[in-house]
């Protein structure tokens with residue numbers, strides 16, 4: 001049997017599941033095995049400015065490529081990354097979180113080591129990670145190969161992050177090389193088949209069925225299969241905010257982005273008066289339901305996701321969305337879509353343009369819609385960007401990414417760059433507020449180091465506008481330090497050949513910039529949009545108000 005080191009085994013298995021790039025930050029508990037990562041021809045090392053950014057970047061990479069990985073150092077590094085990993089856990093993104101740990105001897109002898117609290121307890125971060133990862137593997141001399149296989153298989157099958165702790169001495173111990181590829185098939189259970197049968201039975205009875213498509217369709221990589229199912233069954237589909245772009249929005253059975261009390265009235269009426277609302281691959285969280293103001297009730301609602309199923313209040317365990325789609329394809333069911341009266345309806349929310357002298361977000365969002373091209377990857381940050389842009393109808397092939405559930409601001413900047421590393425040729429666009437950008441802007445450095453060409457719109461509106469909409473319009477806590485964003489790329493060593501920096505203070509300037517950069521794929525573009533602190537489109541104000549927790 002061929003022998004390999006544990007770290008080489010891990011690298012080969014990561015490569016096998018689709019990881020070609022590993023994000024992270026070095027430290028003396030991982031340095032020696034980072035040599036092996038650097039030597040490997042199977043993976044590239046992508047150094048980030050800090051571990052939180054690395055976790056966000058690995059998440060963006062995983063959304064594009066199916067799986068991501070990061071390597072951190074013990075305690076200080078892994079704890080910095082944990083918010084990012086928790087976001088991946090919440091939103092079902094498989095990220096392999098690997099941390100370098102002190103040698104087994106040091107741990108057994110409870111040596112008082114740096115990066116610990118000097119009590120001989122080496123399990124604190126592991127316990128923290130237990131809360132936010134699907135499984136944990138503490139690699140030792142006896143179990144390393146099997147544990148790596150178990151952890152990676154779990155991540156892929158469950159579409160959730162997993163934690164691997166790799167002590168320095170274990171990393172270079174010898175084990176048997178993998179003898180066969182990992183088995184990543186998910187059993188098609190009888191429970192899943194029964195759920196499919198029940199759903200079709202309910203569909204056959206329903207007069208106004210609708211699917212609210214959710215994020216698991218994307219994170220379980222079932223978009224094409226889901227669209228085939230819709231083409232076969234003609235069931236009307238709306239997406240929720242957590243699930244935007246789970247179906248091609250040019251599909252004839254797509255009826256719009258559902259948000260209670262907001263949007264195209266015909267679509268709202270259809271969903272709110274539906275006799276069978278199928279929440280497919282998601283949950284009825286506050287962000288999907290306008291803070292629980294939907295008009296449909298439990299009596300007409302079926303919720304199907306990997307954690308649980310719920311038929312009109314009758315709860316059971318979860319289903320795998322890939323198998324559910326396969327099972328549903330076997331039924332002979334077709335809905336009469338014409339009966340909805342929604343044929344040829346373009347259910348776009350009106351993005352109102354205006355000719356105000358000063359640049360405002362309504363002008364920006366209206367223009368953004370026209371700026372979008374088929375197959376773009378669009379990241380929108382929590383804040384006015386995400387809530388404002390979530391309602392535009394997407395062109396075919398557009399991946400619309402955000403973090404509507406976890407909502408950790410600053411996430412999208414590293415994430416869009418991670419996504420671009422996974423897909424260097426795809427046009428990547430980010431829309432982000434200044435407050436969010438101030439959290440993670442160091443990661444712009446990746447653009448120079450890895451020749452990335454994203455388009456970044458930074459809305460410079462003197463602070464936390466979405467917060468001002470929710471509460472504290474004039475409060476000091478919603479102000480932020482005034483930065484000159486135009487100087488940041490140069491300070492990071494980003495040259496003009498690599499990135500074009502421009503500023504718009506009115507609509508004409510913004511449109512001229514958009515026109516100039518739309519087809520320029522020769523470099524990255526950083527566009528700073530100056531708008532007023534209290535400027536927000538009506539739709540954002542409405543959503544912001546519905547999110548206020550003060551009266552909940």
Ligand code: TPP
Nearest residue numbers: 383384408409433434435436463464465466
């Ligand atoms: N800290 C984290 C890590 N995540 C959060 N969601 C918050 C704080 C609370 N929060 C939500 S939105 C927001 C804050 C502070 C402000 C976003 O402001 P900005 O990025 O400037 O966007 P704008 O709404 O102004 O466009």
